[in-house]
Amino acid sequence: MENDKWKMIRSLPLAVLTLIVPTFHPVAIPAQRRATITVNFTPGHPANRFIPSHALGAGVDGHAEGETDRQLSPANITAMLSAGFKPLTYRLRTELAGEAWHWNPNGSWSDPTHRQGYWTSTSELGDPIHVCYGYRLPRRGNTIDQANDDDYSRLDDGDTETFWKSNPYLDEHFSKEDNSISPQWVMIDLGAPKQIEAIRILWSQPFATDFSVEYGHFVGRPDLSQRLPTEWRAFPRGRITKGVGGDALLKLSIAPVTVRFVRIRLNESSGTSTNNSSDIRDRLGYAIREICLGSLDRRGRLKDVIHHAAQRNGQTIIYVSSTDPWHREIDRDEQTEQPGFDFIFNSGLTNGLPLLLPVPMLYDTPENAAAEIRYLKARGYAFERIEMGEEPDGQFVAPEHFAALYLQFAKAIHDIDRTLRLGGPSLQDIEQSQVPGRIEFGKAGWLGRFLEYLKRHDQLDKFSFFSFEWYPFGDDCKPQQLVEETGMLTDAWRELQEGGLTHDIPWIMSEYGYSA
Template structure:
């Protein structure tokens, strides 16, 4: 159900080095010396959850009144609508009623109706028959038309990236095809079976480096190099074998760069989009021997596992009624809005961008407006980095969509790009100036076109760990430095600090595994939110709001898990709460005060560290509207309890203050939870709420014991921050 994800096994018995003994009390210091909070937040904005596409029948099974009631009890407020179709190279029919550009044949470019007499409860995606990528980021059950051994099919680039729509020369938005042979082979010849429209100028290149797809793995001087005879002019008409170089070139990756188009449409075409961009029916790459015989090294077949891997710059959103994907469902807007899950708050709403038309997105905005649904933020597409689009191409689409959306509602806040997680930052192939920063180049594109005012929030996803068999304890220790590094990098890239920064999805990993059904999942989720808000973040949306079941991914490690608040039974009913649920309740209802009033975050640190200098205990301190302090303390040691004392460093003359009077303590640890591994039938043998107890008369030296692998909230009276004496602004 939902997205597949790989797992990380926690190996509970592994100890971090440098553990402080339980009898040696650690020190938690809340720093008030600057006189102002590190950040402020409103719970109705800060604590969100995401709703994603599901598998066939799951929308009806999961969106029941009882499931919704229990989901809402976690305390999340705003909703982020995730667009699985965008990841699966599909067009989203957000309303199943609409108009085809060729209605007689029920094919072409789709626009959903901007009205509906009936509630829209379930919607679907439609596969793109002109697809170029071998892989996608969703079900991954499609294939490329460039090497499917069928000359009747073809890949075609996105017509909205043609100069007809961009207003810029096609050379500024070159389209491309990258072939990955899987290993280095000898290459010196190619053949392209062109479709219509075709390229009138293009280049053949090979990658001099490690991997052009995962750029962070390459040495600094890696780049695309032109084959000796790589420049091609008006060679598309003959479909002949082309000699690229006299000598064999050893390469794993080759690229075709397309910069000038024929602008010719197929015979009998009546839609201008049919003649924009580039179309290729089949690709052949290999060697030309001394007898003039061509040896093709590409594997051809109608299945991703039977093809040579291919990546493309974009895909034409043209499709047919027969391309409906019956196995994927998106919950309808009316279902979400009327379910109560949105808490009558604006939802972060997506529009299809990479595989859609601006007219379909405009109709979506008109529909939401006519329904009177609260929408203020529009996310422009999803995960463009995972779809390999260049920042300039994303910018060209972004600007087209922004123009038509703002004609309908100029008050809407637009943003994105909804990056996939990359702990090393987001990069593209270097441009002519050597700039490889994806975000910096996208912002430059908006700035050059005087459209920076259309970028109103920045969004990304955060799943910090891909390790499939790694122990959880070292990962938990490393987690804060990863997010801090990425946030610093984004600031250096020029992401404006005066717009909201949003994590549209967060969780332990983008893959499935046992750690996600164990205590570490609750610890990391709480850490992500506490740290992100402390660093200036605006909203964080948990992924895994819907009930779910364990899955196995990948099969190299026999452990099952998934991102989920609740375990579901075989009928979709909630069976048991998971650690993520109880961790969320502590965050939204014990750490924060569950009222929509201003909360103030202050820096907090721990002196309990391991030999690498990483904190064994992390702390996040909030001053609540009820004038209580709440400290969220995370003990990352899988076996060792920690004893800590909390103090406040004040601004006046570095004097020290402490919590006083009655303290409320909430704790969640393996005492409350245990998982029984049994494949997809795994279940909690113990799943109890956090423990709550009080200390009636806290003194300066009162230690608090944090159980191993635990999340603790300490709440009580303490010093009044200097910047809290002013009235709270209205929410």
């Protein structure tokens, strides 16, 4: 998400892109000169057609506690409706925060005695839902998030009692594919090249029995806002095939290697848990308590170059492939408030049209998504398209991992209603590859791998629309940028089609800001 989004009302237009007229290139006219513009057209032969009341819409999103009522007051809603935008999309801030979504404050825990575990909001009808909240994940691995960015990784928080755990729904038990095909990973950004020859991994459970420690670099210009390093090589002694967990200090090479990016690639899991839990999800994936990295002194002691702190700005930045959606009642985040479904549907903002509906996916469970659908159908609310998750690319979720979750959530939803149209993935942007001629390093490559996964599983029909966000410029106050924007968008679409996107399905720009 870019910094030019509307911070107050967040009324974001939505457009079905297959209906937009072909590209034109406007001419910049100096303010002090007059010019004549000639428009040629043939009556009865339009370049394209669209229905404004269907093609252009607005959006609502999550904010801090109390802002729903301040922003969506009756007077503000009346003003919003006067703008004329008809369809509405519901944006899901919890996905950007790396949090689980209690879309209904009432529901059940997988461990009700301790009021913790995996949450499912109830689909039973009760009092109307006015607001709801995201819940922080105590097994979080990412240092950075795209919402308030005020949490931290448990991999270098300096506390050996906490741990990161990967998403159990990406384990072969649920995905039905061998773990080594689409491995989980942890990536450490040291900020600058450091001499590395050893790593200490304090495993929790389940631990990796087969893993490798690697160092990487970018092909082309490095840009961590768009992608992670793409080329990886294992340290000379970094391949481990008989891991036993515990407190493991590993010498990775005879001589130090100067690197900035280090990755732990996790190939096979022990399938064990610390508490003999009856919930199989506790035994799936991988869990690590703390990571130390650096060089060894003459006595074999590790000189750690990782900064450990239980705060966002005090620790070395770490990225992970996924995070376990397990959490507790005490983890509610008041700064991630979402407007309640009943409030939105009864506010008039939908104009009686079907809502573009989100389901939480990256940090949630299929059961919670299915309950959401049952609830809305029981209320009789209008919706037909469901946007699955939000901005996985911006969180560096691998397209294969996103696709594996997508199919599990799709099955849960279609078991309720097979007529619902599913899509997404609400890409944070559709920027072209930064490496000329190598679309695999851009969003076209990401999307192509996602589509290929669906094809390989004979499930491409489950993807019925493509959605993305468009914030082409960071500075909204340069009007000359608008001249460039049309060509940028056209070029981005062209590259997406090279990656496998077709016009057989609608394209939806589900967010855009002033810079567009």
